[in-house]
Amino acid sequence: MLIKYNEPLANHTTFKIGGPARRLLFPESRAEFLDTLRDCPDALILGKGSNVLAPDGGVDKDVISTLLYNEITLDGNAVTAACGATLATLANFAAENSLSGLEFASGIPGTVGGAVRMNAGAYGGEMSQTVSSVEVYSKGEVLTVADSGFSYRHSRYVDSGEVILSVTLTLTPGVTSEIIALQQEYNRRRRDKQPLEYPSAGSSFKRPQGHYAAELIDRAACKGLQIGKAQVSEKHAGFIVNLGGASASDVEALMALVSERVFEQSGLVLEPEVVRL
Ligand SMILES: Cc1cc2nc3c(=O)[nH]c(=O)nc-3n(C[C@H](O)[C@H](O)[C@H](O)COP(=O)(O)OP(=O)(O)OC[C@H]3O[C@@H](n4cnc5c(N)ncnc54)[C@H](O)[C@@H]3O)c2cc1C
Structure with missing residues (x-):
């Protein structure tokens, strides 16, 4: 089984953000996957990393990538x-x-x-x-x-x-x-609609019932808002993009600021869609 030691999670998330995992393990079959789960009961599970924000300091844990178990x-x-x-x-x-x-x-x-x-x-x-x-x-x-x-x-x-x-x-x-x-x-x-030219984790926030998050964010004048190298996309306000070298703390701070402004403007609470690993 492929095992990478001290592997930056930035290489395995679509946000291109995240410090190292103690070990990143890639089981390739059901038997290998089950053995790995039994051997590493505290491991975190990572798929394509397209919905996660991995911490800048990494995770002092084993992480199991599912990508090679794919039949x-x-x-x-x-x-x-x-x-x-x-x-x-x-x-x-x-x-x-x-x-x-x-x-x-x-x-x-x-x-x-x-x-x-x-x-x-x-x-x-x-x-x-x-x-x-x-x-x-x-x-x-x-x-x-x-x-x-x-x-x-x-x-x-x-x-x-x-x-x-x-x-x-x-x-x-x-x-x-x-x-x-x-x-x-x-x-x-x-x-046409999404800023696919930049790393991101898709929609940053869930849709509050009866509303579109992107519309609320746009109305709260957050389009283009930037902290460090993290930016509320100018193309689609629902996405936070990594302009190059953004940190997880840039993204966290930007999400907090956007939530605050949307709440002030609309009284609605935005719930993150992105998962903190
Ligand atoms: C450009 C872009 C566009 C997107 N568009 C959409 C969209 O239209 N609709 C939408 O819903 N989402 C969208 N997303 C978000 C994302 O692609 C989805 O949420 C996707 O399903 C996440 O899968 P993943 O394998 O990347 O999960 P990861 O990001 O790797 O993991 C997400 C969470 O799931 C857990 N997890 C992963 N695999 C397993 C497993 N086997 N068992 C248990 N837990 C597991 C992880 O531990 C983590 O908590 C988009 C993302 C990007 C970057």
């Missing part, structure tokens, strides 16, 4: 993906097999494990619509969970601390060319 299998309309499979690969696999339901996910830059944990979604779709069961590891046991307790950007796994091993999704028969066309349309919209 995908098909049984009729049911697709089972190991937690480290990326949504892009999974969405392509579904398209190639003429299965519809994951078009929304093809441009979300995370793994299926990270996406199920936070019930990732876009363009009216979310993981909850296709997930039929989830295999988890918890305190030495492997369990199959039928009810993931999904709600907006939330699932039972946020609170339970269970590690998602694999996910089975039930998709519906479709036409490959139409599935690919819809993926391309969503990805075009993403490129």
Whole structure:
């Protein structure tokens, strides 16, 4: 198994931020993943690192990357993906097999494990619509969970601390060319609206009920606001971007300032979507 010692997390997060992890371990199979979980019960789990803010001082812990545990299998309309499979690969696999339901996910830059944990979604779709069961590891046991307790950007796994091993999704028969066309349309919209040219962790804040976070942030005159090298994107106020060399404390301070200004302007409390590792 690949193990990196004192490895900067900045190399493994889409924000390109984060100090070193004591060890970063990359199990490549289910057996290796389970052994690693048993050997390192306090380890943190990292998927693609596309929804996390890792601390500048790093973490004095082992971190398990799921990225090399990524096999995908098909049984009729049911697709089972190991937690480290990326949504892009999974969405392509579904398209190639003429299965519809994951078009929304093809441009979300995370793994299926990270996406199920936070019930990732876009363009009216979310993981909850296709997930039929989830295999988890918890305190030495492997369990199959039928009810993931999904709600907006939330699932039972946020609170339970269970590690998602694999996910089975039930998709519906479709036409490959139409599935690919819809993926391309969503990805075009993403490129038009989102500041993909800069490192980020996607939307910084969740949508308060009945509102769009980006709209509230824009109305509170926070677009372009900058602390250190972290900036509220001028292209999309919902994103905080790393202009190059931003620290986690720049991002934290900027998120606090944005929340304060939005609260003053609208009376609404913004809840972070980005997870502090
Ligand atoms: C440019 C950009 C656009 C984005 N667009 C969207 C979007 O449209 N919709 C959306 O919902 N999100 C979006 N995101 C956020 C992000 O891609 C998703 O939240 C994604 O699902 C996170 O997956 P990940 O593998 O990167 O998780 P990570 O960031 O690696 O981890 C996130 C959390 O999940 C935990 N975790 C990861 N894997 C597991 C596992 N196997 N078991 C248990 N816990 C686990 C981690 O410990 C951490 O707490 C975007 C991000 C970026 C950078």
